Amino acid sequence: MADEREARLQRLHAIREKGINPYPNNVERTHTIAEVLAHFNEWQGENGDFILTGRLRLIRDMGKAAFAQIEDGTGRMQVFFRINDLGEETYKTLKLLDIGDFISARGYLFTTRTGERTLHVLEYHILAKGLRPLPEKFHGLEDVETRQRKRYLDLIANGEEARTIFVTRSRTISAMRRYLDEHGFIEVETPILQPLYGGATARPFITHHNTLDRDFYMRIAVELYLKRLIVGGFERVYEIGRNFRNEGIDRTHNPEFTMMECYQAYADYNDIMKLVEEMICSIAVEVRGSSRITFQGTEIDLTPPWPRIRLLDAIAEFTGIDVNRFPTRESLAAEMRANGYEADPKLGRGRLIDDLKGIMLRKGIPALRQALFLTDYPIDISPLAKRHTGIPGLTDRFQPFAGGLELGNAFTELNDPLDQRARFEDQMRQLAQGDDEAQVLDEDFLEALEIGMPPTGGLGIGIDRLVMLMADQESIRDVILFPAMRKMANE
RNA sequence: GAGGGCGUAGCUCAGUGGUAGAGCAAACGACUUUUAAUCGUUUGGCCGAGGGUUCGAUCCCCUCCGCCCUCACCA
Numbered sequence: 001m002a003d004e005r006e007a008r009l010q011r012l013h014a015i016r017e018k019g020i021n022p023y024p025n026n027v028e029r030t031h032t033i034a035e036v037l038a039h040f041n042e043w044q045g046e047n048g049d050f051i052l053t054g055r056l057r058l059i060r061d062m063g064k065a066a067f068a069q070i071e072d073g074t075g076r077m078q079v080f081f082r083i084n085d086l087g088e089e090t091y092k093t094l095k096l097l098d099i100g101d102f103i104s105a106r107g108y109l110f111t112t113r114t115g116e117r118t119l120h121v122l123e124y125h126i127l128a129k130g131l132r133p134l135p136e137k138f139h140g141l142e143d144v145e146t147r148q149r150k151r152y153l154d155l156i157a158n159g160e161e162a163r164t165i166f167v168t169r170s171r172t173i174s175a176m177r178r179y180l181d182e183h184g185f186i187e188v189e190t191p192i193l194q195p196l197y198g199g200a201t202a203r204p205f206i207t208h209h210n211t212l213d214r215d216f217y218m219r220i221a222v223e224l225y226l227k228r229l230i231v232g233g234f235e236r237v238y239e240i241g242r243n244f245r246n247e248g249i250d251r252t253h254n255p256e257f258t259m260m261e262c263y264q265a266y267a268d269y270n271d272i273m274k275l276v277e278e279m280i281c282s283i284a285v286e287v288r289g290s291s292r293i294t295f296q297g298t299e300i301d302l303t304p305p306w307p308r309i310r311l312l313d314a315i316a317e318f319t320g321i322d323v324n325r326f327p328t329r330e331s332l333a334a335e336m337r338a339n340g341y342e343a344d345p346k347l348g349r350g351r352l353i354d355d356l357k358g359i360m361l362r363k364g365i366p367a368l369r370q371a372l373f374l375t376d377y378p379i380d381i382s383p384l385a386k387r388h389t390g391i392p393g394l395t396d397r398f399q400p401f402a403g404g405l406e407l408g409n410a411f412t413e414l415n416d417p418l419d420q421r422a423r424f425e426d427q428m429r430q431l432a433q434g435d436d437e438a439q440v441l442d443e444d445f446l447e448a449l450e451i452g453m454p455p456t457g458g459l460g461i462g463i464d465r466l467v468m469l470m471a472d473q474e475s476i477r478d479v480i481l482f483p484a485m486r487k488m489a490n491e
Numbered sequence: 492g493a494g495g496g497c498g499u500a501g502c503u504c505a506g507u508g509g510u511a512g513a514g515c516a517a518a519c520g521a522c523u524u525u526u527a528a529u530c531g532u533u534u535g536g537c538c539g540a541g542g543g544u545u546c547g548a549u550c551c552c553c554u555c556c557g558c559c560c561u562c563a564c565c566a
Contacts (some may be wrong), residue, residue: 003535004501004517058526065523082523099516112524136502136515138527143502145558157502202565220566247565248492257566342563358564406566437565462566486557 008131011096015126018093022129027104029053034074036109040117044109052077052119053104053127055156056097058137066094067118070103071159078118079105085122099137100130151481168287168471169479173240173463175286176260179279185236185262190225192218192242198445199223199384201437202245205255218244223384223458224445226263227413230456231448238262240463251475252405255484258463267457268412269396273373276400276410276459277304280371280466287470295403295472298369302402307372311357312394314374318360318367323353348430350380361404371402377411383423383439385411400461403469408461415456417449 015022030051036043043050054070054077064083069076083091085107097103107121134156135141141157148154154162177187195214197204199221208215222239229237240260247253264271281291281302291303316322321339326332332352333343341359343352361368375398376388385395397411414420424441431438467479477483 007517058528060525060528061522062525062528063522065525067525067528069526078526080524084523112526114524114526116524116526118524133501133516136527138515139503141502142504143558145498146502148558153502200566243566245566248563250565251560253566259566409566460566465566 004133005131008098008129011098012129012131015093015096015129020093020126022126024125024127027053027127028106029104032074033070033072033077036119037075037077037117040109040111044111044117046108046110046120048108049106050109050119051104051106052079054102055130056099056101056103057134059094059097059099061094064091070105078112078116079107079121080110080112080118081121081124085120086124097126098130098133100132100134102127102130145485148477148483149485165467165471165473165479166481169467171287172283172467172470173258175283176279176461176463176466177240178286179282180236180238180260180262183236183275185238185264186234188226188229188234188237188239189241190219190222190229190239192244194219194225196440196442196444197221198439198442200243200245201381201439202247203436205244205246220245221259221460222261223460224442226261227453227456227458228445228448230263230265230413231451231453235265236262249484251477252465252468254464254476254480257476257480259460260463261458261460263413263456263458265454265456268455269375269398269410269457272410272412272457272459273306273308273398273400274304275457276373276408276461277302277306277371280400280402280407283466284470293470293472295369295469296474298366298403300369300371300402300469302371306400307370308375308398309372310376311353311374311378312376314364314368315353315356315360318364319356321356323356348380350378350382353378354381361401361406365404368401369404371400373398373400379423380426382411383427384414384420386414386416387419405465405469406462407465407469408459410457410459413453413456413458415449415453417446420449421446 012022028051033052033054036050036052052070054072056068057071057076058069060067066081068079070079081091081094104125104127105119105121106123107119110118110120112118135153141147141153146153193207193216195216197217197220202220204220205218206215207218220243222241226237226239238260240258242256243259244256246255249255281304284291284293284302292299292301312323319339321335323332326335329349329352332349336343336352336356376391376394377397379387379393379395382395382397385397388394388396395411399409400407424439427439428441431440464476464479468476471479473479
């Protein structure tokens with residue numbers, strides 16, 4: 001490695017000695033590679049004059065002629081150098097180029113006798129010299145760790161494949177934004193640094209503002225701020241942005257992740273279910289060209305309506321435990337243990353049900369791979385959701401699933417300020433009992449609710465997971481350009 | 492947090508209780524239509540880090556670091 005870098009540095013100096021700037025300020029380019037390839041047949045011929053730019057990916061030196069491949073952001077193309085056309089001196093300068101260098105090449109288009117569309121180069125310039133070797137040309141970069149730590153190498157070496165994921169990500173977000181814009185939502189931005197964290201059950205990151213000399217929390221959700229805007233009279237708002245949760249890292253969790261939250265006044269969770277299935281289906285059609293997509297080998301039909309399954313029914317079906325028959329924490333815990341599941345004695349009944357949900361999701365695969373809504377969650381794990389109209393102890397809440405991924409969370413928002421206060425107080429009790437993920441009481445938010453919030457439906461969608469679905473990726477780290485990593489030894 | 496796997500040249504990978512190999516990349520040479528060009532020659536490694544066992548360790552044992560998988564936890 002040191003040797004190769006040394007060799008490249010020597011060539012860099014040799015280029016400078018020839019009076020050539022290896023990092024010129026100006027660049028000429030008449031076409032992209034994709035444009036040229038698209039019009040190749042009509043544009044080829046010795047009268048053509050094209051200037052292409054790109055990174056050298058391959059050099060095949062034949063002595064007095066050489067083939068190379070250059071790659072720009074739109075594609076790859078072969079270029080051909082010949083000593084007759086360039087002159088001995090200029091041709092020899094090719095020796096100073098390395099794979100990885102950026103060049104511009106001017107010439108005409110022709111087809112080789114093996115049918116390869118090629119630029120016959122009459123003039124070329126170096127645009128930027130690379131000092132380190134690129135990953136191997138055939139196998140590319142396979143090492144998962146390097147791919148994530150040095151995403152630029154992943155994008156170079158694994159080309160289309162790596163890039164497609166992030167193009168899909170971009171298209172997914174813009175399709176979502178378009179859908180919401182077209183449905184009367186306005187996009188807003190709310191604080192990332194919050195004096196209190198709320199809107200989800202998670203441990204926060206804490207930071208400090210020097211001038212104000214106070215701590216702030218990195219937001220774990222935007223919920224309570226968007227609801228304040230509903231109180232303020234906006235009827236449909238959304239925000240797409242980064243949330244931060246100080247929790248574990250795995251295939252579906254990254255400490256910073258992107259979430260879309262939206263709130264719609266005069267709506268309930270049934271309206272939001274319609275919104276979700278319609279929105280995600282429309283995103284799939286835009287991004288994947290169909291409402292039927294393949295995820296990890298399973299075909300998933302996102303066409304509305306998605307099945308609605310009550311959470312407790314799903315639990316009963318896949319775990320054999322009918323939660324309704326065990327109204328107390330103790331009886332439910334005993335039943336779980338009788339069925340061979342762990343039941344943490346410290347947890348409340350709602351959290352036990354949450355655990356059962358996890359067991360159910362694992363056991364329910366592959367049936368739960370399809371798009372569906374699980375509905376009607378227990379009240380004590382849903383402190384911001386409105387009580388279920390019919391069934392005590394439950395809320396008007398649902399979660400959308402597809403591909404076995406929990407894509408989000410939604411409910412009819414609790415707009416009764418006294419009930420909300422009581423729920424917060426209950427959470428504070430759990431916090432005092434050592435549940436460090438319980439939600440904290442937000443007096444300012446309660447004051448807003450007391451001003452009055454209309455009936456509202458709200459939704460959060462995990463963008464990263466949605467992108468996993470759209471890009472058919474099994475790990476959240478594959479859809480985040482620079483995922484959180486442990487520090488390297490030399491860091 | 493628990494268990495399992497992995498870490499060897501810039502990249503992709505072999506390999507062995509007697510201190511290392513291939514292909515690509517790199518260097519030198521040949522070649523004026525190649526396609527992962529070909530052919531010849533050459534260079535390249537604290538075998539993740541630190542301890543231990545041993546006459547001797549890249550290999551066996553322990554600790555640590557990093558990555559992956561499964562489980563637990565959280566979204």
